[in-house]
Amino acid sequence: MNTRVLISVFAASLTVAGCAQPTTPEQQFINDAADALGGRTRIQAVKTLTIEGEGTNYNLGQDMKPDASTQQFAVTGYRRQIDVANSRQRVEQTRTPKFAYFQGPQPQKQIQGLDDTVAFNVNAAGAATRLGPAAELDRRHDLYHHPLKLVRATVDPKATVGNVRQIGTVRQADITTAGGAKVTMSIDAAGVPLSISSKSYHANLGDVVITTTFGEYQEVSGLKLPAQLTGKVDDFTTWEIHASKQTVDAEVGDLAAPASLRADKPEGLSPPAPAPPNVTVEQIGKGVWVLAGQSHHSVLVEFSDHLMLVDAPQSEARTLAVFAKAKQLVPGKPLQQLVTTHHHFDHTAGLRAAIAEGMTVVTQSGNRAWVEAMAKRPHTLQPDVLAKKEQRLVVETVDAGREYKDHTMTVMLYHVEGNPHSDTMLMAYIPRDRVLVEVDAFAAGSAVNPYAANLLENIQKRKLRVDRIVPLHGAIAPMAELEKVAKP
């Protein structure tokens, strides 16, 4: 036997046993990802990354049908600047709706900032507004939804990598950054990051997983970086960006939050609490009240032995305040039906609270499966009133129209057919008072009313005699106002 070979093998095994620790699956995971991106040394030298390109935004919770993703915004002028060494990021983009958007067809510029724990948006006039707690947490996670930023963050000794598991050819690990962001990264057999995801709580959807997937890796200044990035909430694609240019260590300027946002909360930099619900009451007929006070309203209708509510918008907190106001206005009659005008998230944030209250959900037939899904979704991260209560869901559907009538009250519900805002929208008509309740089809005083002509068509087709329109945004208007706005 060759002695020299023996000695070298022995020396090698001594080195493994005596000096270096064996590589753990966690170290191996990060090493492989770092190598695929250009190596640990190169990654650690990076100060900033600027991604420029264009893409698409989708309209989760606001599309034509609950299961649709047909409404898109073209995204141009996209620029994401990541301060890789610090926890700062700025995203600028211009969104142009490719559909009949309620704010009109003009492009909208958006600026989204993050400075450590402070997330903010900057409007066209340059004024910065801090985000609420849920959106702020999502944006703090979003900073780490880029493989370069995330792998670099694992260098911090306070960051942890754990629970490495193999799913087919994909390896996954859970990573907690030094700042407490918790994400899961998936890499392929070669170590190339495929996706990064984080858990989040959504007021309508409950527990969700927000995922960014990466593709089309390209060489950029000695690094391998993805040029295709796609964002999802659970299985719903919310945005896609294709990078046309990526720059390492470009001057990014000052990405710090404006002093005003930091200075007013020096004690803990906590995001602003949402405004407490404000429910005002305006009686518009015998047993009919508009419950307004904020941007989204409800209408309460009294029958001989129960109450019907049209819409439970904005939040669970507002909906519970609306319930309390209804019980105060009409003591002793149960809230029995919730009519949802349409499935959009801002108008159905109180849907689950209504189910918890034992109310029957009345909705257009095309929304049935969606209502059933919403009722079942887990809300464990922030349990809402329905999560804390066993309640059987009862759904009643409206095809073209449906009458709710007793000896004191009649409410007619009609499908707003062909409406370009939502395919599955209802309007409510109270014949006695010649009142029509609708939302998002017409609001008096609105700068643009792209759906008003369709509303007028629906009223005329049903031969409804309407004196007043009660929009669930904005003020009550005479029918003449709709006729004026709907004319081309």
Ligand SMILES: [Zn+2]
């Ligand atoms: Zn809507």
Ligand SMILES: [Zn+2]
């Ligand atoms: Zn609306």
